[in-house]
Amino acid sequence: MMAVSANHEGGFFIMDKDLVLEWIKSNNLKELHEYLKKQNVVDIAEFLHELDDSTLAIFFRILEKEEAANVFSYLDNEERNRLIKTFNNAEIVNVINELYSDDAIDFLSDMPANLVTQLLDKVDDGVRKDINHLLKYKDDTAGSIMTVEFIEFTKEMTVADALAKIKRVGIDSETVYTCYVVENRKLIGIVSAKSLMLSDSDVPIKDIMKTEFIYAYTSDDKEDIAKKMKKYDLIALPVLDVENCIVGIVTFDDAIDVLTEETTEDMQKMAAIVANDKPYLTTSVWEHARSRIVWLLILMFSATLTGSIISNYEHAFEVMPVLVSFIPMLMDTGGNCGSQSSTLIIRGLAIDEIKFSDFFKVVFKEFRISIVVGIVLGLANGIRIVVLNHDVYLAIVVSVSIVVTVMISKFVGCVLPIIAKRLKMDPAIMAAPLITTIVDTLAIMVYFSIASQIFNL
């Protein structure tokens, strides 16, 4: 390791672009081939971004077959399309044959349907069968992210038989760290590589297999699967069909990706954006605009409701124009309080820290918090108004409005996400933007009612 420390930076590999381009230009492909063999496929995939279309193809063809497929699986769609354009169909078919089935699906599901048919005609029979099978699973299900490469044992095999089988087929399996014991295609047990390595070679598999294990069904939601794997610290999870036959496995790296994607989508929804799993930079201006406009329009027209309430009190601020100047502060404070509560609850629900049965606990907690927070904010503001505006009644109106607004907004902010969850809606929609709009309306009503009462407007 230390010998190559020059191209490391805190453990990251840094590929030398100039060197690579130099080798390509001087056609010194043997040197490049050796250099690439030492690199991590993730880094090679990242490096491809920096090459133009002509060098890209040369570069990719130098990679060994399996390495090429590996690199391909780490590319984003933009890069894949760039690469595919420079390939003939035979080359694409070669890549597909080498890809793990989940990566092949990931790639093919973004290709035009006619091209997929055309390519699948040419791939190996076994690969085609697997892919056609996997293409049937709906997005967002365990079936759509699983891979069909896994190792099967029978319970009569010995540890030595099992190790021999891993040696025979292991290279092709995405993970060999958990193997599956099957009887009549039904999954009856799992064996970890750890127990294989720790057991004597003549021990039968049935003595070391675990018959209690976690599994999933192909139609299960992929987010639930990922959470289950996180909860139980699983490297891989077997996926069964309706007849309890094992048809694939989901590996931890895919689970992490699912968790990250789902969180990103949650955040987008919480910011009133229609969720989209494409990276920011490769999403077009039109797509961005479209995914943002829907909610903006809804919220904009909802906010006019607040405006019309204000119109009802025109006579109030004609008499006391200073009332208007506290509107932004009240609206912002209400919005912020509501968004604090809703964010905590939405996140708590997402990571299963909060359940529907905690409803009253949560509401009571938020109620007490809102009293503390409301009084502090109300007092701070009241003092400020007395000092600056020398108007005790105004101070009382604004402070009481703040306390009530804080209480309403924390109530709305914690209740709506939990109710949404209960109604099988996505709690992430009940976030800051929507809560703010609702709270604004209520805050303005409270404020002007109190002001009208106290000042007899």
Next chain:
Amino acid sequence: MMAVSANHEGGFFIMDKDLVLEWIKSNNLKELHEYLKKQNVVDIAEFLHELDDSTLAIFFRILEKEEAANVFSYLDNEERNRLIKTFNNAEIVNVINELYSDDAIDFLSDMPANLVTQLLDKVDDGVRKDINHLLKYKDDTAGSIMTVEFIEFTKEMTVADALAKIKRVGIDSETVYTCYVVENRKLIGIVSAKSLMLSDSDVPIKDIMKTEFIYAYTSDDKEDIAKKMKKYDLIALPVLDVENCIVGIVTFDDAIDVLTEETTEDMQKMAAIVANDKPYLTTSVWEHARSRIVWLLILMFSATLTGSIISNYEHAFEVMPVLVSFIPMLMDTGGNCGSQSSTLIIRGLAIDEIKFSDFFKVVFKEFRISIVVGIVLGLANGIRIVVLNHDVYLAIVVSVSIVVTVMISKFVGCVLPIIAKRLKMDPAIMAAPLITTIVDTLAIMVYFSIASQIFNL
């Protein structure tokens, strides 16, 4: 597996509380012991929540030593404290001796210092040395989440020697799927369990070890480490000290936990809450209030700036009170637009999809999006005003204000997080609440300036 399907629900284990309580009451501990041996430790840990203090202790003592430690590592602090209270020190010491070092640290770092000293006096020498060593690492570093249990080889060993060593020490190592080749305490290569299983037994380790690998240093930020493991799909990552000696490993399950925690903290910051890694329900009302009040006060007083700008235009809305009714709509739309942009950028930065070098690309993209979005929203509102208020000039004032507000808010929303990242601040602070406050002020200024111009106010 199918034999026990009665206590499964979609692959989850459901423990039977009544049955367990029945066994405890009737002192049928042998039956309970057998039952628990079949359960997953994660489920047992979850089940402990449902037991009261007296049954809790009985229940926990029935578990086997290693299982008990495992269950303990999955408990949250509240449960641990409840359990610790019923234990004598010898029992606590037993648990600590059995825990993996990272879990022991996790537990001890939340205990009072004098209790820690007292307990450490009694644990095994090796354990004490490891723990004392680990306690020195700062929170948020790789050192603080690593475990010191890993398997070391020398490069002269054969595969057979290596497997024999795993058999000898493997049980105690948190993961045996990557082993580390060490020379003079320096890490010179890694060997995966996969290559051990796939190689013949007389092959020397130096022939199958990988000398190019990803590593981290003890002082590296734990979030960076977790992201690195996600990027390279690593099950474990070796952690080196300043002299490049391997001192521990970080495993994928801890990496997933770090990623989840960091995302939760990001979300809290984005909602103007001082980040806190305690679960919502176990955080007290005072702690909740304290972590929310700081930002609320800052933002509340900032919002009064918007109010004072409004005061400057008192004469304007004395003449045209209808102007006031559009304030909420403008403020909300500006806030929502800004929060859409800032959320996408903050998340993009967090998952390394966006870098500082993309600054101009991002700003230009948001600029074009804001034109599209602004025009759509402006037109929609303009038409509504013409239809409902029959006032073309008012429609023009409000629509132009919306277009300008959208453009300003998308600009502020995308620029501030990137700049924060560049200044090594946390971009998550530049989120909806702060952006909204800034954008509100600007929106009100724009609106009243345009209105004053057009209506000669």
